[in-house]
Amino acid sequence: MEEILVLGCGNILYGDDGFGPAVTDYLNANYKIPKNASVVNVGLASRGFIFDILLSEKRPRRVVIIDAIAHSDRKAGEIFEVPLSNLVKEKVDDFSFHQGPASNMLKELRDNGVEVIIIACQPENIPREMTCGLSSVVQNSVPKASELIYNKYLRVH
Amino acid sequence: MAPKTITIAPVSRIEGHAKVTIQLGDDGNVKDTWMNVVELRGFEKFCEGRPAEEMPRIVTSICGVCPWHHHLASAKACDAVFGANIPSAGKKLRQLCQEIAYTSDEILHFFFLAGADFVMGPGADYAVRNVIGIVQSNPEVGKKVVRCRHLGTQMLNIVSGKSIHPVTAVPGGFSKPLTIKERDEVIKMAEEVLQFAKWAISWAKTEIFPKYLDAVKTVGIIKTGFMGTVKDDGSMDLYEGKIRLMKPDGTYEDFDDDKYTDYIEEKVLPWSYLKVPYAKSWGEGFSMDLDSPKGIYRTNTLARINVCDKMSTPCAQKELEEFRKNFGRPAQLTLLYNWARLINLVYSAEHMMELLNDPEITSKEIRVPVKPRAARGVGHVEAPRGTLIHDYTTDADGMITRANLIVGTTHNNAPMNMSVKQAAKTLIKDGNYTEQILNTVEMAIRAYDPCLSCATHNLDGTLPVKITILGPDGEVKDVLTN
Numbered sequence: 101m102e103e104i105l106v107l108g109c110g111n112i113l114y115g116d117d118g119f120g121p122a123v124t125d126y127l128n129a130n131y132k133i134p135k136n137a138s139v140v141n142v143g144l145a146s147r148g149f150i151f152d153i154l155l156s157e158k159r160p161r162r163v164v165i166i167d168a169i170a171h172s173d174r175k176a177g178e179i180f181e182v183p184l185s186n187l188v189k190e191k192v193d194d195f196s197f198h199q200g201p202a203s204n205m206l207k208e209l210r211d212n213g214v215e216v217i218i219i220a221c222q223p224e225n226i227p228r229e230m231t232c233g234l235s236s237v238v239q240n241s242v243p244k245a246s247e248l249i250y251n252k253y254l255r256v257h
Numbered sequence: 258m259a260p261k262t263i264t265i266a267p268v269s270r271i272e273g274h275a276k277v278t279i280q281l282g283d284d285g286n287v288k289d290t291w292m293n294v295v296e297l298r299g300f301e302k303f304c305e306g307r308p309a310e311e312m313p314r315i316v317t318s319i320c321g322v323c324p325w326h327h328h329l330a331s332a333k334a335c336d337a338v339f340g341a342n343i344p345s346a347g348k349k350l351r352q353l354c355q356e357i358a359y360t361s362d363e364i365l366h367f368f369f370l371a372g373a374d375f376v377m378g379p380g381a382d383y384a385v386r387n388v389i390g391i392v393q394s395n396p397e398v399g400k401k402v403v404r405c406r407h408l409g410t411q412m413l414n415i416v417s418g419k420s421i422h423p424v425t426a427v428p429g430g431f432s433k434p435l436t437i438k439e440r441d442e443v444i445k446m447a448e449e450v451l452q453f454a455k456w457a458i459s460w461a462k463t464e465i466f467p468k469y470l471d472a473v474k475t476v477g478i479i480k481t482g483f484m485g486t487v488k489d490d491g492s493m494d495l496y497e498g499k500i501r502l503m504k505p506d507g508t509y510e511d512f513d514d515d516k517y518t519d520y521i522e523e524k525v526l527p528w529s530y531l532k533v534p535y536a537k538s539w540g541e542g543f544s545m546d547l548d549s550p551k552g553i554y555r556t557n558t559l560a561r562i563n564v565c566d567k568m569s570t571p572c573a574q575k576e577l578e579e580f581r582k583n584f585g586r587p588a589q590l591t592l593l594y595n596w597a598r599l600i601n602l603v604y605s606a607e608h609m610m611e612l613l614n615d616p617e618i619t620s621k622e623i624r625v626p627v628k629p630r631a632a633r634g635v636g637h638v639e640a641p642r643g644t645l646i647h648d649y650t651t652d653a654d655g656m657i658t659r660a661n662l663i664v665g666t667t668h669n670n671a672p673m674n675m676s677v678k679q680a681a682k683t684l685i686k687d688g689n690y691t692e693q694i695l696n697t698v699e700m701a702i703r704a705y706d707p708c709l710s711c712a713t714h715n716l717d718g719t720l721p722v723k724i725t726i727l728g729p730d731g732e733v734k735d736v737l738t739n
Contacts, residue, residue, distance in 0.1 A: 113303065113318045143318060145421045148365065152410070155403040157394060231304035 102135035102206055105153070105160045106243045106249060109146040109167040116238045118224035119245075120166040123219075125244045127254075137254050150205050154212070162215040164253050165206070166245065168238070169220035176224035177237035179245045219249060269587035277698065279681050285688030290678040292670075292702065298348040300359050301668035304660040307630070309335050309651050312660075316647070317422045322365075325358035325413075327647075328423045329496070333636025334647040335428035337515070339627035339655070347430030347618035349612055352496045354417055354426070355638060356609040359495060360450055361409030362641040363558075363602040366706050367595060368402045369552055375465050375595065398460075405453045408446040415439050430624030437619050441446040446612045447606070452608040458576060458599040465676070466596060466704075475683055477591035477676030477701030479547065480505050484534060484564040484668060487511065487638050491566030493604060495639040501564040502536055502554060507587055509564060510538065515635040517646055523663070531668045534663060545675050547682075553675065556643030556668040558597035563587035568600075570607035576600045591676050629655025642706050643668045666707040716724075 108124030110117040121141040128139050142149045146165075153159060169182060184206055210216045224235040234242070282288035313331040319323035325472065329351055336343055368391065392399030392728030413420035418433055425432050432592055435443075466473070482505050488498045503509035504521055512520055522537035535543040544551035554560075563586060568574040576601060586594060612618055631653045637646045643665020651660040680701040 111318055113300075113315075130317050141422070143422055144320065145322070145324070148322065148406075149421070151369070152403060155399060156407070229299040250706070 101136040102136055103161045104134070104164070104254060105162070106137065106139040106254065107146060107149065107166065108139075108141045108165040109143070109165060111144055113232060113233050115225045115227045116168050116234050117226045118232075118234060119168040119221045119223065119242070121239055122234060122239070122242045123166045123249070125231075126242050127250060130246065131250050131254070134254060139254075147205065150209065153214075154205055154208050158216070159212060159214050160210070162217065162253065163206075164207060164219060164249060165219075166219045168223040168226065169218075170223055170226075170247070171220070174222035176222050176235065177241045178222045179241055179248060180220055180222070182218040182220050184210055184218065203257050204213045217253060219245060221245060272323040277677055277702070279685065279698075280632065281685070281688055285682045285686070287678070287685050290674070290681050292674050292677050294605040301662060303661045304649075304657045307657050309338050309634075309649055309655045309657055310627070312426050312647075312649065312657065313428070314422075317424075323358070323362060323487065323640050323642065324421070324627070325354055325423055326638055326645055328426055329355055330636045330638045330640070330645045332426035332428060333497075333638065334634045334649045335627075335636070337634030337636055338632050338649050338651050339428050339630065339634070340632065341429040341625055341627045343430040343625060344620075344622045346434075346617050347623035348421040348497075349615060349618050350416065350431040350433075350435060351426050353435075353609065353612045353618065354413060354423070355496050356605045356612065357409055357412045357416070357447075358603045359641060360602055360609065361406055363598050363605070363702065364402060364405050364409075364453075364457070366641065367461075367598050367602070368398070373510050375461075375469055401453055401456070405450050408450055412443050412446050415443050427624065432624060434621045434623055435619050440613060440619050442608070443498060447609045447613055451610055454599075454603045458603055461596070461599055469592070472697070472700070473590055473592040476697055477680045477704065478589065478681055479550065479553075479591065479675045481550060481672050481675075482539075483560035483587055484554050484556045484644055485561035485564040486637070486644065487565050488569070488670060490569075492569040493561055493565035493567075494569075495561075495608075497629050497638075500637065500644060502538065503560075503564045503587060504536075504539065505587070505589075514601055514637040514646060515633070515648075517635065517637075517648075521663070523667075532663075532667055534668055535671065543671075545623060545671050545678075545702075547675060547679055550675065553671050554668070555672045555705075556665050557590075557594060557641075558601045559588060559594045560643065561639060562597040562600055568604050570604050572607055573600055573604035576603055591701055592706050598706075629653070640665050666705070669705045669707065673702055673705050673707060676704070 106124060106127065108120035108122070110120040112118035112121050121143055124139050124141040127133065133139050137195070139150075151164065154173050171180070174180060206216050206218070220237055224237050262394045278291045279287055280289045293562070296446050304315070307315070312335060313328050315344070318326040319327050332351065336634050410420045416433075416435055417423055417425040419425070419444075453644055468538045480624075483503045485493050485501055486498045487501045488494045499511040500517065501509050510520070520536060521534045524533040524535060524543055526533055533543070536554050537552065539552055541551040544567040545553065546602055562577065562580065565577075568577050578598060580588070580596065584590065588597075629651065631651060633648070635646065635648045637644060639645070644663075645665055646663040648661040649657055677698060680698045
């Protein structure tokens with residue numbers, strides 16, 4: 101398994117929820133990914149993916165999660181890191197596989213020695229009815245987030 | 258005692274969100290229950306106006322848990338729309354992917370989702386009643402589970418090039434041949450998964466099921482019909498064949514999937530986004546009354562085991578015979594879904610090996626060209642959560658003008674509600690309940706392995722009810738919405 105995993109999470113059929121996959125696609129298309137890293141559009145399959153990592157004997161050194169996360173104090177398109185401790189534990193985190201990455205899984209990863217980074221983008225619109233495509237403000241944040249992730253967490257210094 | 262409503266929200270370790278409302282009467286006993294769905298999708302409307310050939314690729318974004326089964330059902334519907342007769346090797350490659358994805362999913366459900374209740378016990382602390390608890394208390398089991406999940410991903414990557422959002426099944430066949438070298442690599446992994454499947458059912462029969470036989474005999478019991486897919490010889494199949502609809506008394510009728518609307522009616526309930534299919538061909542209407550249900554049938558693992566006459570692989574056939582000796586046909590006990598799940602797993606792993614040992618699997622004749630036309634096409638497979646039907650209509654340019662999906666969880670909507678009611682009535686007495694009792698009610702739902710994100714695509718523009726509080730006469734006291 102690679103030392104660094106960057107996972108784009110979200111549903112491309114629900115507007116800005118497709119931010120994570122858009123960033124991983126952008127990274128793979130525009131950056132040279134180091135050999136010790138893998139950048140994966142995991143879409144809706146993030147929980148199963150993370151779960152298998154969690155229970156593997158060989159784990160990555162670092163996992164970077166990219167997702168659209170609504171936060172009351174942020175502006176649409178804003179990129180921010182979310183401390184793992186700030187993720188609220190809810191009963192839905194009870195190891196189901198259909199939602200975004202569950203905080204309890206990520207905490208288990210951290211407690212097993214994996215550095216867990218969460219890069220979020222404030223969505224402008226996650227529609228109730230399926231609609232493809234990011235809003236322009238979130239689309240504009242895709243290159244910015246990609247650059248941040250590449251320089252801070254992927255590039256070999 | 259004043260009427261009281263207990264809400265379990267969300268039900269966890271299922272795929273998606275659901276909310277259970279249990280209404281207690283004046284005497285503190287259960288008066289009624291509802292399982293509400295609190296997500297919505299709107300997928301069918303989204304499909305209209307899109308090229309049919311894009312559908313197999315788009316539908317993989319409906320669900321992160323069983324994208325392969327949507328992918329294959331969609332490809333089959335497109336074959337039908339285009340009138341394509343796909344090459345035998347192309348079909349076998351699709352079947353191989355179906356079986357690989359299926360084994361991974363059944364392992365996931367038994368050990369990660371429903372299994373935690375059995376392996377750790379329904380009374381175990383919430384914090385350890387999950388797969389982490391399983392791994393910590395049974396590390397060797399955990400290692401085997403993870404190893405097989407990993408092998409499933411590797412096999413799909415080799416066979417199809419992409420395991421998460423598959424693109425290889427295309428209208429007219431399969432887009433990537435399997436080389437002999439790749440086949441030789443995959444077959445070693447498949448053999449390991451087969452050995453695991455045999456070990457899993459043996460282990461569960463000795464270490465797990467006997468401990469919870471009381472729960473199996475009491476939780477969520479209802480009497481219904483069943484639906485699944487069988488080949489012409491009556492053996493179970495996950496990819497093709499006729500749909501068999503069995504009545505509660507065990508009599509059945511078989512039909513082609515494009516005739517499903519002659520046999521199934523979809524009902525819309527005011528309190529759920531999830532439609533409720535029922536067997537209209539039985540001519541008795543629809544009722545979820547526990548004492549006198551009408552038109553209710555179930556899908557998923559137990560249904561498949563019940564409707565088939567036999568299994569086409571030796572170990573699964575042996576397991577089926579033992580199961581029927583113990584529980585009869587059709588078996589009605591809801592928690593037997595978990596036992597049936599492991600029989601399905603053994604079959605799938607054996608069939609995977611059969612396909613890989615078939616020399617035709619490495620043929621390069623895997624696809625035929627297709628042309629757009631105005632037509633209706635229906636495709637179905639047995640997804641882990643039940644019979645999955647994709648039904649498309651196209652115009653002369655091959656653009657989708659109408660789409661209808663019935664996913665496994667939707668078939669099980671009515672029986673899930675009934676099982677919840679039965680479980681609640683059995684376990685909640687005089688207003689008394691504990692976390693263990695409430696979790697046992699959830700177990701009745703989890704047995705069906707519901708995937709509500711896929712199922713909720715009946716969009717009518719309003720949000721579903723989240724909490725409903727009813728008085729003893731049924732009048733609405735308060736409604737709290739999302």
